[in-house]
Amino acid sequence: MEPMKPLTDKQKDILIFIEEFINDYGYPPTIRDIQNNCEISSTSVVKYNLDRLQEKGLMTRESEVSRGINLKSEPKNPxxxxxxxxxxxxxxxxxxxxxxxxxxxxxxxxxxxxxxxxxxxxxxxxxxxxxxxxxxxxxxxxxxxxxxxxxxxxxxxxxxxxxxxxxxxxxxxxxxxxxxxxxxxxxxxxxxxxxxxxxxxxxxxxxxxxxxxx
CATH class of the missing domain: 2.10.109.10 (Umud Fragment, subunit A)
Structure with a gap:
């Protein structure tokens, strides 16, 4: 079995931003929120990295839903x-x-x-x-x-x-x-x-x- 690749810096930034956003607002960010705040060139690049994070089991995403991101770990602060x-x-x-x-x-x-x-x-x-x-x-x-x-x-x-x-x-x-x-x-x-x-x-x-x- 091929070993799982480590997270890239961009994927780490996205994961941290999603967690902080959920902690602050109580709901997940949109694709556009992630693009703007993580300074990513396009929404397609965001979607690519979200797919990789989902493959690694760190989150799930409903692509048809605007805020359909769910982290596998709970937010730190209720x-x-x-x-x-x-x-x-x-x-x-x-x-x-x-x-x-x-x-x-x-x-x-x-x-x-x-x-x-x-x-x-x-x-x-x-x-x-x-x-x-x-x-x-x-x-x-x-x-x-x-x-x-x-x-x-x-x-x-x-x-x-x-x-x-x-x-x-x-x-x-x-x-x-x-x-x-x-x-x-x-x-x-x-x-x-x-x-x-x-x-x-x-x-x-x-x-x-x-x-x-x-």
Whole structure:
């Protein structure tokens, strides 16, 4: 019997990328994802190397399915799924429900490490539009992971709904006597001050998912 050939560097790169992608997102990459991220010249070269990995027993692939790759080994880090329920921008309210159950239909899901599992039923995610929190390293296109709570402390980053204007914004919160100050992390922007009764807290930031491709 002919001995099995060792993995090429390209095949090792593909295997590592697939495993990391599944760990990060909870589902496998497409052929195009692999081509772009592993800097491979064409999708046919990707398919050739996937066939070789399948022959070596390291994965299976359903060629008719866009994300039909399955590794024989399980991802290293179990994931919890968090719904991405909308975009947080001034003037654009987003849906939030009164209980801890989410309707997952038509929602994107974000995979997070299981060290967030103690908060799983209270977590949701929002895509960020704008630069008001840029000095807190939260930029346009990033995603914030929110804990659904109304109990927050001064200095927490929160999703705050301005009731009279039906607007939702991402800011640091400070309670000042009868008012609430919503403080941006951008020296070019001014703080927003409202009567406390005009602000509804929709959640606080517990993590940030950076978009490094923007």
């Amino acid at each position: 994931l919890i799924k968090v719904p991405v329920i909308g975009t947080i921008t001034a003037g654009e309210p987003f849906p939030l429900f009164d209980d801890n159950r989410w309707e997952y239909d038509d929602m994107d899901m974000l995979g997070l490490p299981d060290n967030f599992s103690y908060l799983e039923e209270k977590l949701y995610a929002l895509k960020v539009s704008g630069t008001s929190m840029i000095d807190a390293l939260i930029g346009d296109g990033d995603t914030v992971i929110m804990e659904k709570t109304k109990s927050v402390n001064n200095g927490d980053m929160v999703a705050a709904n301005v009731i009279s204007e039906n607007e939702t914004t991402l800011k640091r919160i400070y309670k000042e006597k009868e008012n609430i100050r919503l403080q941006p992390e951008n020296p070019l922007m001014k703080a927003l001050i409202y009567p406390s009764k005009n602000i509804s807290i929709l959640g606080r930031v517990v993590a940030v998912w950076r978009n490094l491709n923007k």
